Amino acid sequence: MIKQLASVGRLEAFDVGANQGEWAQNFLECTKNGHVTCFEPVPTTFAALSTAVQSERATLVQLGMGDTPGQIAINSVVDNPHISSLYDMRSYEGEIEVEKVDVSLSTGDVEMAKRNVSHLNMLKIDAEGHDFKALTGFGDALTEGRIDVIQFEYNYFTVIARTALRDFYDLLEEHFLLCRLLPQGLEVSGFHHSMDTFAQANWIAVRKSFITPEIVLLLNMRSARGLGGVALVKALWPAAGFVDTKIRS
Template identity: 35%
Template sequence: MAQGGFFLVPRPSPGAALVDLYFRVLSRRRLGRLNRIVLLAALRSLGILNWHNPRESGEEWLLSRLAALLADRVIVDVGANQGSWSALARRLVPTATIHAVEPNPVTFARLATQAVVSGFTAHNTALGDHIGNALLFDYASGPGGTGHATLHAGVFTTVHHSQAAPVSVPLTTLDELAQGNGLDSIALLKIDTEGSESAVLRGGARLLAAGVIDVIQFEFNEMNVVSRVFMRDFVELLPGYEFYRLLPGSALPLGEYTPWLWEIFAFQNVVCVRKGSGLTL
């Protein structure tokens, strides 16, 4: 069995001796709780599980970092929910043109109100890799309109351990949305669709092939266990992009694809910057 390289463990590095010492001293059953705490701290320092607010997640930093690029350009927020991110984008980049997309009819009513207040355009549709209709699932109990609504029913049984109720929603593609609204290019595409992020990108194949999307931010988490989508799939979808993981005040370059570092199914914001755009994070 291979002992290093692509599939299993990292190649020897300057920190290997420290890791080996940690392993020999602390790999004890009675220290399991301590090691889990250390693991959680390490994950958060790598940009994972920092979901509490836009400052902690790094989303506020990213908008500020990209403000010059985004001025007078187009931002598309897919899975906009009630519009808090779009409102933040409007505040930090006042001259941008912002399109916010949300399929949930209950949530969309709130998004539409925020769109009037903040001055952006709201679209009541889901985005995917084809045009038609789709079933959107939300909690069976309650009024609906939650941030967990998803096109994948299994998200509720597997992740949220709850029953889900469906509602039929219109479905279109990113390419069609752009064409219908005269969007020749997108400076920042943000996607948070609870497991359908890769389908949104496949629906933007023409835009991606034309090289007119500069920066893509998408959420990757345990929903991808249900949708069966790996980070490797995003690497293959976006060969012309450099990948980063957001930190509270910076972005961590992910470098060469390595499964043990990339395939972590927990909340994280991944940012992809088009090669040749002249932008580095």
């Protein structure tokens, strides 16, 4: 997906929950002149990120993202930093060693303004359950059309955070189409309650005004079948021509 978007032009990205830099490294490999700002709050993980991602096209920031700025304690998993979380996952993960670490939080709107980033082509969030609150911190940018594509994670950590897929739809569906990220492309779906299964998935939100026939082909955007597809048609019914002309069935 990154390669396809990079074929359109230079990409400016935020990587929220950068961890040890895997996504950022892929981003840098897939783009010739793209720039990514990586946010990672846990000090030991940030040190690993700093070692892994060394590029003039990457800016590394030791911060977490949320809906309000402040300080908070995070559950840092010593042996598996990929599941460090603001939420206590021990009832789901069993015997794991957790260390409480105080970290700083900012918001997306604050950081975009601070860094003179007026527009994001990509926003990736992987915050182990905190994805929704991190996303709401970009509230102004979302409503003002200053983010093109969003990637967020949805899984059992979303349960621990007491968030549902429905919450993401409520926040985004006015301005974005929500899609499951699949190996063959993006499956565009409306919301149906049967979809709130908390099964591991990455979701992509694509700003409606960003979508053109070229983008549909590049990202292989296809309408979901079944209840998700029916819900999509109902959601877009006032602009049914949008479905007919831009989303492939």
